[in-house]
Amino acid sequence: MFEKGQYIIYGIRGVCEIMDIKTIDRPGGPKGKLYYELRPYYHQDCKIVTPVDSDKTVIRPLLTRDEALCLIDRIQDVKEMEVTEDKQREERYKEALKTCDCHVWVSMIKALYLRRQDRTRQGKKMTDLDERYFKTAEENLYSELALSLEMPREKVVDYIKSRVVDEEQMD
Incomplete structure (x- = not known):
């Protein structure tokens, strides 16, 4: 169980702060069930209430600083996601986002970046x-990396x- 004030990843909503952990008795539901009250970090006007023991949505801790640095240092080794059928494209993207796995997100970003370059070369x-x-x-x-590395989100890409350039120069 996470703690009040902690930042977590909550499904496709991304980075959220645990504002409170409280018991809610819902009509027709179990008594004394614990819920997280979450606030999406970049959407401060929203509130999410979800059971502490929910298995419908991935809830995980943020990457640590060391884990974030390790991920960045291995970005070049991550293979881009393969989508062979256009009809499967959206489903693959949805599934990738739902994993809440940074390596999968990097794979997806790389694939989409290459697809953009390819389409641009074709004049599309x-x-x-x-x-x-x-x-x-x-x-x-980038939201998760920004918090893990304690930097503004807009500086993450340049970082x-x-x-990555420093790593290339060392090889």
Whole structure:
């Protein structure tokens, strides 16, 4: 169980702060059931109430600073997600986001980035579907990394680029 004031990843909602842990008796439901009251970090006007023992949505702790740095240092080794059938594209993206796994998000971002480059070379724009999932995956990943690394979210991309370039120069 997590603690009040702790930041966690809550499904596709991303980074949330645990504002409270309280007992709620719902009509027709079990008595004395514990719930988290969450506030999405980047949507301060929202509130989510979810059972502490819910298995419907992935709830996990944020990456530690060391885990975040390790992920960034291994970004080049992450293979991009393969989607062979266009009809499966959206389903694959949804499933990738639901995993709440940073490595999967990196894989998805890399695949969508390469797809964007390929479409640009062909004189085409990125599809709305691809753009929407690309932004969502980036937002989820960069939000978590920003908190784990204690930096503003808008500086995360440049920080990643600088570390990846430094790694390349060392090889």
